[in-house]
Amino acid sequence: MSTDPGIEDVTAHRAQVLADFAQYLNPQKVRVMKAAGLDLIEADRSGAWVEDIDGRRFLDCFTSAGSFNVGRRNPRVVAAAHRAIDSLDHGNFLLVSEQTAALAAKLAEIAPGDLTCTMFGCGGGEAIDFALKLARGSTGRHRIISTVNGYHGHTGFALSASGRAAFREPFEPLMPEFGLVPFGDVDALAAAVDGTVAAVLLEPIQGEGGIIVAPEGYLAAARQICDDAGALLILDEIQTGMGRTGRWWASEHFGVEPDIMTVAKSLGGSLVAISATIFSEDLREFLIPNPFIHLSTFGGSDVACMVALEVIDVIEEDGLLENATKRGAQLHAGLATIAAAHPDQVADVRGLGLMAGIEYAEDSMGPRMSFHLAQHGVLAVYSGNQPSVMRLMPSLVASESDIDHLLTGLDAALDDLVHGRGLPEEPSSGRTKRRPPRGERS
Numbered sequence: 133m134s135t136d137p138g139i140e141d142v143t144a145h146r147a148q149v150l151a152d153f154a155q156y157l158n159p160q161k162v163r164v165m166k167a168a169g170l171d172l173i174e175a176d177r178s179g180a181w182v183e184d185i186d187g188r189r190f191l192d193c194f195t196s197a198g199s200f201n202v203g204r205r206n207p208r209v210v211a212a213a214h215r216a217i218d219s220l221d222h223g224n225f226l227l228v229s230e231q232t233a234a235l236a237a238k239l240a241e242i243a244p245g246d247l248t249c250t251m252f253g254c255g256g257g258e259a260i261d262f263a264l265k266l267a268r269g270s271t272g273r274h275r276i277i278s279t280v281n282g283y284h285g286h287t288g289f290a291l292s293a294s295g296r297a298a299f300r301e302p303f304e305p306l307m308p309e310f311g312l313v314p315f316g317d318v319d320a321l322a323a324a325v326d327g328t329v330a331a332v333l334l335e336p337i338q339g340e341g342g343i344i345v346a347p348e349g350y351l352a353a354a355r356q357i358c359d360d361a362g363a364l365l366i367l368d369e370i371q372t373g374m375g376r377t378g379r380w381w382a383s384e385h386f387g388v389e390p391d392i393m394t395v396a397k398s399l400g401g402s403l404v405a406i407s408a409t410i411f412s413e414d415l416r417e418f419l420i421p422n423p424f425i426h427l428s429t430f431g432g433s434d435v436a437c438m439v440a441l442e443v444i445d446v447i448e449e450d451g452l453l454e455n456a457t458k459r460g461a462q463l464h465a466g467l468a469t470i471a472a473a474h475p476d477q478v479a480d481v482r483g484l485g486l487m488a489g490i491e492y493a494e495d496s497m498g499p500r501m502s503f504h505l506a507q508h509g510v511l512a513v514y515s516g517n518q519p520s521v522m523r524l525m526p527s528l529v530a531s532e533s534d535i536d537h538l539l540t541g542l543d544a545a546l547d548d549l550v551h552g553r554g555l556p557e558e559p560s561s562g563r564t565k566r567r568p569p570r571g572e573r574s
């Protein structure tokens with residue numbers, strides 16, 4: 133670091149952060165990020181964009197897997213957070229809270245069908261854990277069916293439902309009575325669901341699985357199969373919800389209402405940790421004899437609820453559902469053109485609204501394309517369970533020119549890949565930029 137207290141030597145600062153992260157967290161994570169050109173360190177975050185400590189600007193198309201629907205540090209949400217912090221804290225979790233009640237009431241308004249009751253948590257895995265507890269508790273059945281390559285988080289019940297063996301196997305035995313079926317296969321689901329099944333857990337669009345949109349009729353068939361067997365349908369809208377696909381919930385595209393829905397990520401407006409498991413009043417019966425059967429000290433904290441309420445208002449009042457639809461159409465049209473121009477590199481493009489995926493011809497292209505895209509000012513990461521697929525999930529505040537930037541960058545990155553241009557550099561390759569401290573930047 134520079135001895136001048138107002139000025140940072142960015143190259144040294146970056147090297148130090150990477151070294152500290154490697155030493156005190158995980159060196160392999162640093163290596164993986166470096167190999168994919170993603171060893172950038174985020175500094176200024178604003179709307180659809182992020183600037184790293186080197187002063188490079190990126191259109192954020194990862195958005196923490198769909199966590200920044202209202203944009204990063206949306207000014208209205210930041211102001212709501214300031215107001216909340218000025219007068220509140222996270223609250224006493226055992227007591228009745230005005231802020232928590234207000235958010236639950238608002239969620240009841242926007243949730244599908246008769247889902248009017250909420251249990252709050254801090255993260256997506258916690259929301260899934262409670263959804264599965266509620267399903268078992270209220271049906272008195274044990275079996276849970278989820279899908280191959282599905283992703284629901286790394287906590288206990290959620291991990292047991294994970295569709296990827298590499299995440300589950302080191303910790304087995306996990307929860308008993310969990311089974312997997314291929315996503316989109318109605319016959320396999322029908323064969324798996326009988327009178328012992330408490331719930332079927334599905335993402336309307338598999339996110340980590342590679343942006344796989346539920347095939348036509350699949351969710352409706354799942355609804356029917358569950359109804360016939362007396363099982364519950366849980367839809368995990370943690371990536372797909374909060375307007376990502378142009379509707380509040382992706383399930384609306386399919387005309388299907390779940391019994392339980394999980395929400396997290398974007399509910400926190402890029403600022404706070406909050407998740408919600410939303411369910412119908414008849415399922416709430418299970419919680420009446422013992423309202424303390426599931427507790428979370430930080431879940432649905434007073435401050436987080438005030439932030440989430442503002443997030444919902446922003447999505448409604450700033451027309452972000454409409455923008456997701458419009459910008460999604462622009463993105464998908466552009467992706468189709470790029471796919472046609474690069475038939476040897478692009479196997480498929482797909483998605484709904486601003487949840488898009490581009491499937492490359494081979495797995496190794498995922499990390500290589502992350503690298504090349506970063507060179508063109510686009511931050512994009514391949515799917516966790518499917519490295520050949522890159523997720524493109526910009527914030528719902530993205531403008532027409534932002535989507536143009538993404539498409540131009542993607543085209544140029546594919547060109548670089550084809551021509552073998554721009555191989556990875558050392559992170560501290562002599563580039564030193566002086567940058568004033570945060571408070572003094574305009």
Ligand SMILES: Cc1ncc(COP(=O)(O)O)c(C=O)c1O
Pocket residue numbers: 197254255256257258260283284285286335339340368369370371396397
């Ligand atoms: C569909 C889905 N469900 C659950 C989760 C888990 O959420 P969290 O990481 O907040 O526990 C994720 C996270 O990416 C997700 O994409």
